[in-house]
Amino acid sequence: MQKITCSAPGKIYLFGEHAVVYGESAICCAVDLRTQVQACLSDTVQISSVLGDTGIDHDRYPYVSSVVEKMSEITDIKGIKLCIKSDIPVGSGLGSSAAVTIATIQALNLLFECGLGAEDIATLGHSIEKKIQGVASSTDTYVSTMGGVVMVPLKKKLHIIDCGIVIGNTGKFSSTRQLVSNVAQLKKNYPKIIDPILSTIGRISLTGEKMVAKKEYESIGVLMNINQGLLDAIGVSSPELADLIYAARNAGAYSAKITGAGGGGCMVALTPLSEAEQVASAITRVGGKAIITKVTEHGVRVEH
Numbered sequence: 001m002q003k004i005t006c007s008a009p010g011k012i013y014l015f016g017e018h019a020v021v022y023g024e025s026a027i028c029c030a031v032d033l034r035t036q037v038q039a040c041l042s043d044t045v046q047i048s049s050v051l052g053d054t055g056i057d058h059d060r061y062p063y064v065s066s067v068v069e070k071m072s073e074i075t076d077i078k079g080i081k082l083c084i085k086s087d088i089p090v091g092s093g094l095g096s097s098a099a100v101t102i103a104t105i106q107a108l109n110l111l112f113e114c115g116l117g118a119e120d121i122a123t124l125g126h127s128i129e130k131k132i133q134g135v136a137s138s139t140d141t142y143v144s145t146m147g148g149v150v151m152v153p154l155k156k157k158l159h160i161i162d163c164g165i166v167i168g169n170t171g172k173f174s175s176t177r178q179l180v181s182n183v184a185q186l187k188k189n190y191p192k193i194i195d196p197i198l199s200t201i202g203r204i205s206l207t208g209e210k211m212v213a214k215k216e217y218e219s220i221g222v223l224m225n226i227n228q229g230l231l232d233a234i235g236v237s238s239p240e241l242a243d244l245i246y247a248a249r250n251a252g253a254y255s256a257k258i259t260g261a262g263g264g265g266c267m268v269a270l271t272p273l274s275e276a277e278q279v280a281s282a283i284t285r286v287g288g289k290a291i292i293t294k295v296t297e298h299g300v301r302v303e304h
């Protein structure tokens with residue numbers, strides 16, 4: 001085989017971002033936004049995307065470059081040309097780093113017949129994110145590998161969410177590493193205040209699991225909105241996110257909250273299927289870029 005193309009999905013959190021970094025439970029959904037990586041045998045290492053054409057470049061392509069170097073420890077990669085295309089907004093809380101990492105791992109895994117299974121891919125992807133971000137839970141890379149709705153750290157597949165899902169992008173770049181570091185500092189300065197907040201977020205996830213199983217979207221929405229209040233308390237919301245969140249709620253969403261690191265990036269709303277367009281319009285009216293999407297069962301996969 002000379003060439004292969006793999007893709008991996010982005011994700012949204014129902015509950016649990018930031019708390020999951022400290023071992024609390026979270027529920028995360030793979031969504032139908034994908035990053036595609038084509039890998040072709042070559043004489044040199046070439047990485048190409050809208051970010052530009054380079055070789056190994058830890059400034060422009062930290063995740064992809066780290067994957068190539070890590071996979072080179074497993075198999076002999078004399079040269080590889082990687083072409084990346086993506087419909088996942090970058091630095092926006094939708095797991096773009098995890099998706100590009102997982103898709104690149106799987107493309108090289110299959111092209112060089114390394115024999116890595118899904119768990120190996122997710123674990124390797126998590127190690128790459130931790131190496132680059134300093135601190136990272138396994139959530140984003142696990143969900144991007146497996147697809148569907150997943151409770152972490154249990155790594156338990158849950159029922160599919162089949163109500164409307166509307167993402168609102170503030171268009172403000174948010175660095176996961178920076179936001180995670182900010183929460184860590186707050187936790188260090190006020191452990192008796194922040195620790196109970198993080199464990200309450202974990203309890204929200206455990207409570208929400210039963211509602212996901214029963215498709216009780218209004219109850220899920222109540223818990224998501226409480227989770228949002230706690231994310232605000234640990235300092236990861238922003239005026240732009242708040243504008244989109246309240247516009248969505250006022251337009252009939254079951255819920256609206258930050259998804260991912262916060263500080264900018266995206267919020268997510270769960271809506272009745274019939275209200276998705278109306279909620280998307282409300283988000284657009286207050287300056288957000290709305291994306292109507294749905295949960296995907298397809299984790300990392302071969303495209304051709």
Ligand SMILES: Nc1ncnc2c1ncn2[C@@H]1O[C@H](COP(=O)(O)OP(=O)(O)OP(=O)(O)O)[C@@H](O)[C@H]1O
Nearest residue numbers: 086090091092093094095096097100175176260261
């Ligand atoms: N399509 C892509 N091609 C190359 N690199 C990408 C691509 N998408 C994301 N990245 C890398 O991932 C980085 C963004 O990762 P980061 O974790 O900060 O945000 P995110 O993954 O989009 O959001 P979150 O982690 O909160 O879900 C980019 O700066 C870039 O280095």
Ligand SMILES: C[C@@](O)(CCO)CC(=O)[O-]
Nearest residue numbers: 017018021136137260261
């Ligand atoms: C903020 C965080 O919980 C989610 C980022 O998408 C960080 C992580 O879990 O690695």
Ligand SMILES: [Mg+2]
Nearest residue numbers: 095097098176
């Ligand atoms: Mg990321």
